[in-house]
C-alpha cells in the first residue's frame with residue numbers, strides 16, 4: 001500500500017484504548033470502497049492507508065482535507081468492529097473465510113426467497129415418502145450448498161424436509177454440508 005504517512009500517531013482517546021490491540025484483519029465494507037472510488041489516486045491511497053493503520057494498529061494518521069472528511073465518516077464503523085471484539089461477540093465477519101460468506105448467503109433475502117419457493121412448490125409438506133410433516137420445515141440443498149454454488153438459489157435443487165428427515169440425510173452425508 002502506497003500513501004503518505006507523514007506524521008503518525010495523533011491519538012484520540014478511543015485510539016488510546018485500542019493502541020495495544022494489533023489485529024491481523026478487519027472488515028472492509030463496500031461502503032468504504034464506494035466513498036473512496038471517485039477520489040484522486042493520492043487521496044485514495046491516503047485514505048486506505050489511514051483505514052488500515054487505524055483498523056489494524058489502532059493508529060490515527062494525519063490526512064489531507066478530503067480523505068480526512070471521509071475517514072471521519074468511516075471511523076465509527078471501524079470502532080464498531082473493535083467493540084464487537086471486545087465484547088467477545090462473534091460477528092460473522094470475524095469467523096474467517098468461506099464460512100462467513102456462507103453464513104451471509106444463508107441469511108440473505110435471496111436465500112429466504114429460495115426457501116419459500118421450495119416450500120411452496122412442495123406445498124409446505126416434508127417430501128420424504130410417508131412423512132407428511134408440515135411443521136418445522138427445512139429447505140434442503142439436494143446438491144450441496146458448498147460444492148455447487150451455482151445451484152444455491154435454484155428451486156429445482158431444493159427439497160422440503162422436516163427437521164428430523166433433514167437430520168437423517170445430513171447424518172449420512174456429514175454435518176457441515178447442506
Ligand SMILES: [Zn+2]
Pocket residue numbers: 139140141166170177178
Ligand atoms: Zn440439507
Ligand SMILES: [Zn+2]
Pocket residue numbers: 126127128131132133161162163164165166
Ligand atoms: Zn419428514
